[in-house]
Amino acid sequence: MKYSAFSITMPEWTPPEAAKNLKAIGYDGVSWRITDQQAADVPGFWIGMLIVLGLLFWFGYRAPLTGASLFSDPRANFELIIGPAVVLGLGQAAYIARMGRSALLEVIREDYVRTARAKGLNGRLVIAWHALPNALLPVITLSGVLMGLVLAGSIPVERAFATPGLGFAMFIAVNERDIFVMQNLVFLYATVFVLLNILIDLTIAFLDPRIRLR
């Protein structure tokens, strides 16, 4: 277990989030309802298996089977990470898009956005600079809850990709009935989950001056 699942789960928040928000601005309609709401229902590990199988089938490609450290072999490391990261990230994207959409729709009705429009600013600029930062606050809060989804999801998804991470270690511990390792991993996962949520609460307090920490 050279190498942790958390490095996998971290980088994937921002790009889908931003993309989906922009999408909500531009063409909010049928496509939104069909693709985004239902993406959350598909089990990630199955998508992972399909991706592995498809890559092997059509391109004859398979990610490296052994673990690789970020510093000694960054390329192999990236090949290991990218699959689980994409699957887990897209799994959240649906929730984030749903939240981002409703938050943005709420913020757009605010007075200061109307003022910005009245000043004659470009519509896209108003949304990107004035509305989006405020609309992202609930999205950040939600991402704390979603971390649980990612952490738990990492176990079956890492098994599907055979990624040598914490999730895979958990899978092996479970299958070998290695209670001791399992206990510690459960504890570790829960600790990370709680700590991340505390971190997110602090971030929110930092970003939103209306919220005070006591």
Add this chain to the structure above:
Amino acid sequence: MTATADSQAQAVLTPSTRRRGFWSGVRTVTRRAPLSAFWGIIAALIVAMAIAAPAIAPYPPLKSDFRAMTKPPTEKHWMGTDQIGRDTLSRVIYGSRTSLTVALGAVLFGTTVGALWGLACGYFGGRFDMASQRLIEFLQSFPDLILAMAIAMALGGGLGTVIVAIAITRIPFGGRVIRAVVLSLKEMQYVEAARGIGASHQRLMFRHILPQCVAPYLILATTHLGVAIVIEASLGFLGVGIPPPTPTWGNMLSDALNAGLVPPWWLVLFPGVAITLTVLAFNLLGDGIRDLLDPRLRGSV
């Protein structure tokens, strides 16, 4: 999370002006949300498939055909066969039985326990409520699947333990939502009036407050069915679910991976499609039921 619960409480508190029958409700859904109605039909078909599994399945799910092992889909075996020649189609059909039993059992059990607990918390308040909330927060501090895994592993595999494991992860949701509803119901005038004429705690809780909690309870239960199915499949996939010879969708995917480095595509594709379709159907049906019971909750649960 509390914000949603509060808004739910608000929405539930407004009494409906007229009572609607089941069939007129169905008609309303069909007219207003044809998509939900369509998925409702799919969900009904899946349930029917689970009930009538022995009649539909072309082969017994455990019967091996040693002349066709790991064969791609053919006319004889529409979804191919696995490594020991068991028919994938029959196993997918029988798998729906386990999935639905576990999901229904776990959601009913978990949400009911959570709802009763939430009712007690909201009604009595005080120190009991404080302690209960901390306990619920403790349960929520574990990600769903990890908690279910830990419990299933501690109790040992089997249908009952998987149901209990998933049910325990559903308790906090029921507890939170119902507590919020009860907190605001408790202050309503009719409850106060009942207390004024000397109704006992028991009577207040079960005759006056509980009936108002039915709508949020139903909404919660239907929205969590899909989650329960995915957790069950994940448990099977990880090898802590119902032990192998029983056909479950998670077990089938797990077996496919165990077959070797390159799993045969038909063993991966079909069980996954079954999971996805079922979850989709139940979630969209849940959306429809929510819209019907409480139009104001659209998109909030």
